[in-house]
Amino acid sequence: MTKTDPETAANRPPSRRAPAGAAVLREDVTDAIRAAVFEELAAVGFARMSIEGIARRAGVGKTAVYRRWKSKLSLVLDLVSAFAEQGLPVPHTGSLYGDIRALLAVASLALRHPIASQVIPDLLVESVRHPEIADAIKAALLDGQQGVAAVVVREAVERGELPPGADPDRALDLIVGPLYWRLVVVKGALPKGYLDDLAKSAVAALKATG
Template sequence: MEKEPTKPRRVPAGAAVLQENVTDAIRAAVFEELATVGYGRMSIERVAHRAGVGKAAIYRRWRSKLPIVLEVVSALAKQGLPTPDTGTLHGDVKVLLEATARVLRHPMAAQIIPDLFAESARNPDMAQALQVAVRDSQRGVAEVVVRNAVNRGELSADTDVDLALDLASGPLYWRLATIRSPLPDGYLEGLTAATTAALTSARIPR
């Protein structure tokens, strides 16, 4: 007995089909709004107008502006930072610092990042979410760098990943995102050498 041909599955009536081009337009609009007016003045209405969509299109994807912003910032953090594997700790740290500096020097990022940090001081939800969106993604990269250096015998197995990340990226955030001072010639190379020296000085001989 022959089986009836399987019918293709149909999308249930009334189900929303999220178009990727609309989602991308909304993300771009959020990024531009953050750079133009900041988080405090950004609204769903403004984002919808800039993206050329209705507010309903946004609410079908995110419940409020906070998760939209965090998704955009998290994507920026992940895309901007590679996971280097040059074969040496010095080389890995240098690549990581160069990538971080490129992100922080971006004109729009230079407007957005300080604004979000200021907002996080007033908004516990923002502070906690930024910790996940930015810090944790960067920590994942630093963890790989430290682990590779440990495997090569350049660092002790008990090297503190958080300390390594603070040593490497802290000065850049201070210079580029806080006081907004340009980096002098040779700064990244000097910071690379200083960070590497600080980490290897605690290495336990095998």
């Protein structure tokens, strides 16, 4: 028995078939598909993920998925890009330590998100075969954060906490790198006071290296 497409059913007059492309894209269906993608990626990974499996988890027909995305690759890239757009907020605490500690607090939450903890590690493997995935992950993990790090370093230089020419890329490595390793790669719990100590270490390293 063929599953009824909820969008087509909701928009088709009883006496005749609606023309192609006439269905309204329901937001609740879109949300259900996106949630299903996360579940499917976590369960089987990108390589084994299929539009059929996504549709089945979402409780919709394949047409509802294809109406929004042309392939599973475009679907995943859209989700990763949406995650990247959320980004990290630029802190303005008035001190280098305060800014770094604030970034670590937000980053620790972001790295526990299913995209970071389950989806991105799998996509990093697939990025070797799909340059589009590599570009999307770069945007999600690097581009936005580089802008935030640049602001933090610039303001620290203006306050005299760092010397002119301090490297924002090094700052980003020192701030987020250890946290990513701990939460995403090792998947270990953060000891009490870990973020405080990590912030102090990053400040000390930046001041030492300039």
